[in-house]
Amino acid sequence: MQLRSLIAAALAAVLLGAAPATTRLYSAPAGNRPAGIPHPNLPYVAILPSGRIVAPVGRSIAIGANVTALALVPGGRFAVVGGSAASGGTLLRTIDTRTMQIVARVANSGSRSEAIGGLIALHDPAMPGRTILVASEARAGKIAIFSIGKDGSLAPLHPAISLPGSDPEPMRLALAESGHLLLVADDRNGRVDTIDLATRRPIASMSVGALPSGLAAFGPRIFAAGAAANASNLAIRALDSSAVGSENIPLDAPLDGATTIGGVDPESVAIEPGGRFAYVTLAGVDRVVAVALDASPRVVDGIDLRLFANAPYGTMPTAMVPSMTGRELFVALSGLNAVAVLDASTPGVLHRLGLIPTGARPVALSLAPNDKVLFVANAEGNGVSATLERIALTKIPLERTTLSALRYSRVSHLVRGxxxxxxxxxxxxxxxxxxxxxxxxxxxxxxxxxxxxxxxxxxxxxxxxxxxxxxxxxxxxxxxxxxITPLAWLLDTFRGRTAVEAMPPDLYxxxxxxxxxxxxxxxxxxxxxxxxxxxxxxxxxxxxxxxxxxxxxxxxxxxxxxxxxxxxxxxxxxxxxxxxxxxxxxxxxxxxxxxxxxxxxxxxxxxxxxxxxxxxxxxxxxxxxxxxxxxxxxxxxxxxxxxxxxxxxxxxxxxxxxxxxxxxxxxxxxxxxxxxxxxxxxxxxxxxxFTPTLDLSVPQIGTNERMER
Structure with missing residues (x-):
């Protein structure tokens, strides 16, 4: 023991005397402040458990649920958010976008893993003059339809639409043929089902690959991004099989299990207004790629959305919406609590313009028809409740909001070795x-x-x-x-904990x-x-x-x-x-x-x-x-x-x-x-x-009690 003490003293002297060069270190901006809402008069400005800060731009409202989907009602007067209630079961909320107040609520009791997978609001092809909300109920395996009143109220239209096949799991939704056809991504069966909204009947089904998280349509083609057997791809399919052949565009190389462990995790697909390019968010590698949609579809360009060059991954681009003009592309960065604003004025070529701070974990975006207002659904909002955020884009000082978004995510300082x-x-x-x-x-x-x-x-x-x-x-x-990856959050929400344990590649x-x-x-x-x-x-x-x-x-x-x-x-x-x-x-x-x-x-x-x-x-x-x-x-x-x-x-x-x-x-x-x-x-x-002073004394621990499971 005396020898150990001498060694300890010598080592302490070495440690105390060392003075290597400085290194730039990042830390959470919370400092010594606890998590929570510091100012009661600012209920949406919060310090998160991670130590980061959320101070969303614009106006926010608490939803009080786990938000997974967002739809803007035609005309823009109302927004509807969907998700799961804290006590279990599906939940819908209608918000008046002028007053940012909840005007309608719909909740169905159920288990923890019941939630709304996707939402679309549109004029009803079956009844001109009526506006409807289409909601995918993943656990029930059905598509629910609600009529939307002039006051934003939601009334269910029965019966719900059942999907074909075994144990379907409807998630993302998209419209085709000017709103006449509804496309439904069935995550569990790796396919897209087509529903005629005029007759409320499924009319077709096509395989697109596992977990089709991103879904869009343009003209005669359907675009679904998801996981293949060993690498993610963008599946291109035809609404009419005689119009165009099927294509699978690789979005990743096969994983080697050494340097590439998890997949690229495609989360959303958007088509630029001219229909010449598809954009795909890759949450696993902090990237948005552009896919040329000519005679030989292929990835032609992309933009890296990491925090800085060669930074570790983690900004996690998920939801995405292009402006009506196609000049801008708005991308939710769920790992940075911000929306990235990209210059897309040259189709297929993207450049950074700046960042807009949001609530915690933005998961869904919707843009007003005039391109002047952006709505953001934040799954963790102010750390207590999910939120809906309304951002007036015409009033955004983008340079200042970019600096704020960065300041809320980290502080940087030089530390001695x-x-x-x-x-x-x-x-x-x-x-x-x-x-x-x-x-x-x-x-x-x-x-x-x-x-x-x-x-x-x-x-x-x-x-x-x-x-x-x-x-x-x-x-x-x-x-x-x-x-925690977006796919891990998704599977935990919709399938429960055993799904997270199963670990598909893009979950990593x-x-x-x-x-x-x-x-x-x-x-x-x-x-x-x-x-x-x-x-x-x-x-x-x-x-x-x-x-x-x-x-x-x-x-x-x-x-x-x-x-x-x-x-x-x-x-x-x-x-x-x-x-x-x-x-x-x-x-x-x-x-x-x-x-x-x-x-x-x-x-x-x-x-x-x-x-x-x-x-x-x-x-x-x-x-x-x-x-x-x-x-x-x-x-x-x-x-x-x-x-x-x-x-x-x-x-x-x-x-x-x-x-x-x-x-x-x-x-x-x-x-x-x-x-x-x-x-x-x-x-x-x-x-x-930690201290450089070595103390080898051994704590007295009780270990003799009888242990049982």
């Missing part, structure tokens, strides 16, 4: 910490977790920490990648998870109960091939995970690895028991094994929940994180705003990895919770 936790993008790894253990907790509370309480009292606690995922499945993606972030970054860097890792969706067989998914041989514990197929079995598996393997000096650089552990006490005992066993090993002196353990757990009544996402390490500040309680991505960013900094996404790049790190 830190050899203990080097700043991201410094090109260094920690000189003292070579082993990182990430322990992700399920629902837990301090009053039933004696081991967690003891560790929190003795080590460093992130006091103003926010777990900003609504459930553990989305929380896992956020924990290991720093972001482009650069993958931290294990993919470690594999690219040639570093070792192991996972226990983490990242494996459905037991060991799930490793066969090509995108998860990096987990072959790296799974320390996963439940057997059809069985629930056991925290007790996980802790035992970790203890046995870690003890062998520590004794031989082969502890992996990174280990991810997910505890999942619904019993907080069982989870806490497993936590105690794991931490006790680490602190009593020879690797303890070079280890940092991060303990945090992977979902919102309602730790405080003021904000259900307000939670905690605990850092256990010989280099953690003992008994320290920090009050700087931090989030789930903050933990990932700090782990990347310690291990010398690049940022995986915009989420971790712009998050505030936890470097301030």
């Amino acid at each position: 830190n050899v203990l936790v080097p700043p991201l993008r410094s090109g260094r790894k920690s000189d003292a910490i070579s082993h990182v253990v990430d322990i992700s907790l399920g629902p837990t509370y301090f009053n039933s977790t004696p081991n967690l309480r003891m560790l929190a009292n003795e080590f460093a606690v992130v006091g103003d920490y926010y777990a900003d995922a609504p459930n553990p499945e989305l929380g896992s993606q956020l924990t290991y990648s720093g972001t 972030p482009r650069s993958g998870y931290i294990v993919n970054a470690l594999a690219r860097a040639g570093m070792s890792y192991r996972v226990y109960g983490a990242m494996v969706p459905e037991g060991p067989s799930a490793i066969g998914i090509p995108l998860l091939h990096v987990l072959h041989g790296a799974v320390g514990y996963a439940p057997k197929a059809g069985k629930r995970a056991s925290d007790r079995a996980l802790a035992a598996a970790f203890t046995a393997r870690y003890s062998r690895e520590a004794a031989s000096g082969n502890v992996p650089s990174y280990q991810a552990i997910e505890l999942s028991s619904n019993n907080p006490l069982v989870q806490d005992r497993a936590l105690g066993t794991i931490v006790n094994t680490i602190v009593k090993s020879d690797a303890w002196g070079s280890t940092a353990i991060f303990i945090s929940p992977r979902q919102a757990i309602g730790a405080t009544q003021a904000d259900p996402k307000h939670s905690f994180a605990v850092i256990v390490s010989p280099y953690a500040k003992r008994g320290f309680l920090g009050h700087a705003h931090a989030s789930t991505a903050s933990v990932l960013k700090t782990e990347e900094e310690i291990l010398g990895l690049p940022a995986l996404s915009l989420g971790d790049l712009l998050a505030s790190d936890l470097a301030n919770y």
Whole structure:
């Protein structure tokens, strides 16, 4: 022990004396301010759990639901938003666009995964003079139709239209033939169904590929963007098979599972007014591509919408709407809480004009017929409620709003080199910490977790920490990648959590998870109960091939995970690895028991094994929940994180705003990895919770209690 103390003193002297060059570091703009609405008189200006700020331009109204779709009623007097109610079931709201007040509500009770997939408002081909709203009810597999009153009221027209085939899942909608035909994207069956709105009958169905998220029509052709077997494409089909042949235009190269992990995730399709080009948003790679629609359709150009050149992906362009003149293209950036305004005056060639701040996670856009007003549906709005935002485009000082959008997303400052936790993008790894253990907790509370309480009292606690995922499945993606992809949000909303676990290619972030970054860097890792969706067989998914041989514990197929079995598996393997000096650089552990006490005992066993090993002196353990757990009544996402390490500040309680991505960013900094996404790049790190003063004392952890699932 005396030798260890001498080594500790020498290392501390080295760390204190080091003074490398400065590095530019990005952080969340919240600083020390908590999440919430700082000014009651400004209810739509908010600090988000991520530490970013939303201050939407124009006028907003709270919808009080999970918004997924938006339609502007002909004439522009009313807008209708659709989504799912907080208590489950579908929900529709009509908003008077002049007063920005809700004038009609329709809600149907149902399960959590029932929601509106798409909306279109139009003059009824079956009854001239009547205006109708068409809504796709994904879970019910039907198309509902409502008459729209002069006051914006919605009255259902029965019966709903049933779609052909097995277990249909209608999502995106589009009109063809001047509004006479309705096109319906069936996500589950990978096809587009055509409905004659005059007769209310399906008349045709065509295969377009998996998950056709983007849908549009022009003249005799249908355009559907979605996932193919191994790469996304734009499917071009004919309304009349004699008019034009079928085409599949590749939007991505096959994924290699090493540098390209997730797909490009096409989200929307728009046709420029002349019909010569189609635009497709690719949320997975922050890009809008132009596809020439001549005799040989092909991708001819595109625009990169990343935050800056070579930035990690994460602005996530989703919805899109061109102006009536075609001179501008408006693109929702759901990962930046902004709308990008693009110059499209030369068809097929796009240039940036600027940004307009929106509410949190804009997912749908609609433009008034005169091109003067833009409506934005924000799924997370002010962090409390979804919102509809009305933006008067004639009054936008675009240069100023662009600077505001950037300021709301990050702050930038130069920091001196830190050899203990080097700043991201410094090109260094920690000189003292070579082993990182990430322990992700399920629902837990301090009053039933004696081991967690003891560790929190003795080590460093992130006091103003926010777990900003609504459930553990989305929380896992956020924990290991720093972001949640649009497709993950979509599948979680419409199919529930098991769909997220199934992990189709476009659900993954482009650069993958931290294990993919470690594999690219040639570093070792192991996972226990983490990242494996459905037991060991799930490793066969090509995108998860990096987990072959790296799974320390996963439940057997059809069985629930056991925290007790996980802790035992970790203890046995870690003890062998520590004794031989082969502890992996990174280990991810997910505890999942619904019993907080069982989870806490497993936590105690794991931490006790680490602190009593020879690797303890070079280890940092991060303990945090992977979902919102309602730790405080003021904000259900307000939670905690605990850092256990010989280099953690003992008994320290920090009050700087931090989030789930903050933990990932700090782990990347310690291990010398690049940022995986915009989420971790712009998050505030936890470097301030570490000290160069080494303290090898071992905490007293209780691990002898009987543990059961």
